[in-house]
Amino acid sequence: MSENQPLSLGKENYQNFAERYAAAIETKPHNAYYERPATLSLLPNNVQGLRVLDAGCGPGIYTQWLLDLGAEVVACDVTPKMVEITRQRVGNSAEVYCADLEQPLTFAGDRSFDLVVCPLVLDYLLDWYPVFCEFFRVLKSDGILVFSCGHPTADFIYSQSQNVTSADYFKIEDFVMEWRLFGKPYPIIKSYRRPLQAILNPLIQAGFCLDRILEPQPTESFKIADAEGYEHLMRSPGFICVRSHKPGQVVG
Numbered sequence: 001m002s003e004n005q006p007l008s009l010g011k012e013n014y015q016n017f018a019e020r021y022a023a024a025i026e027t028k029p030h031n032a033y034y035e036r037p038a039t040l041s042l043l044p045n046n047v048q049g050l051r052v053l054d055a056g057c058g059p060g061i062y063t064q065w066l067l068d069l070g071a072e073v074v075a076c077d078v079t080p081k082m083v084e085i086t087r088q089r090v091g092n093s094a095e096v097y098c099a100d101l102e103q104p105l106t107f108a109g110d111r112s113f114d115l116v117v118c119p120l121v122l123d124y125l126l127d128w129y130p131v132f133c134e135f136f137r138v139l140k141s142d143g144i145l146v147f148s149c150g151h152p153t154a155d156f157i158y159s160q161s162q163n164v165t166s167a168d169y170f171k172i173e174d175f176v177m178e179w180r181l182f183g184k185p186y187p188i189i190k191s192y193r194r195p196l197q198a199i200l201n202p203l204i205q206a207g208f209c210l211d212r213i214l215e216p217q218p219t220e221s222f223k224i225a226d227a228e229g230y231e232h233l234m235r236s237p238g239f240i241c242v243r244s245h246k247p248g249q250v251v252g
């Protein structure tokens with residue numbers, strides 16, 4: 001990385017927050033009872049024997065889940081502390097790389113994965129077309145990409161609520177939020193907010209076929225843990241989850 005290139009937003013946010021994040025999200029309702037069940041519902045029913053890339057693995061919860069179900073997992077994350085935590089979690093049972101999704105994935109060969117999962121990571125990347133092209137390159141024909149990110153409507157409403165009077169739904173904009181559900185001091189997390197077309201069009205331009213969009217609602221376990229948050233998320237979007245695939249060769 002050249003001196004003039006900005007530090008990855010991912011690393012900036014998470015290097016000093018990784019341990020708290022890792023400790024919280026095993027049971028934090030937004031992750032455990034909302035985002036993860038939704039994203040996992042988009043994965044193939046049987047992942048046994050599949051070669052999976054966990055792109056932006058964070059503390060490795062998805063990596064562990066996939067390993068437990070018999071997948072062969074390669075994980076990567078831009079934040080060294082996250083890589084360390086994932087390595088501690090899974091030992092030698094997965095390859096874990098410190099890698100930036102904004103750069104070519106040099107550790108991954110062409111057509112070498114059946115599945116790429118990328119939950120709650122892309123919000124930290126400005127330009128999604130190159131990373132979708134990389135996911136396309138490393139997937140086999142008919143390989144599946146599942147990702148989740150902030151819901152474009154939810155994030156725009158939040159921007160407006162912060163009196164960002166210049167907020168423009170149709171632009172990709174800086175999105176800064178104080179996260180209050182991880183204890184104090186509250187981390188200030190920087191990411192990008194984008195319209196729906198800026199989520200889906202780079203995916204389609206990279207060659208993927210869209211299979212399913214999920215605007216999830218929380219599970220019943222969320223209600224037990226946080227009744228107020230549950231009522232809110234039953235009526236307002238929070239995340240969006242997308243499943244797509246790399247089309248196989250067209251015959252004829």
Ligand SMILES: C[S@@+](CC[C@H](N)C(=O)[O-])C[C@H]1O[C@@H](n2cnc3c(N)ncnc32)[C@H](O)[C@@H]1O
Nearest residue numbers: 010056057058077078079100101119120121124
């Ligand atoms: C909200 S956490 C999600 C972690 C994990 N996917 C999960 O859902 O449990 C976001 C993760 O994305 C990683 N990340 C952000 N930008 C990245 C980039 N450019 N390349 C690789 N990882 C990145 C961060 O380091 C962090 O671990």
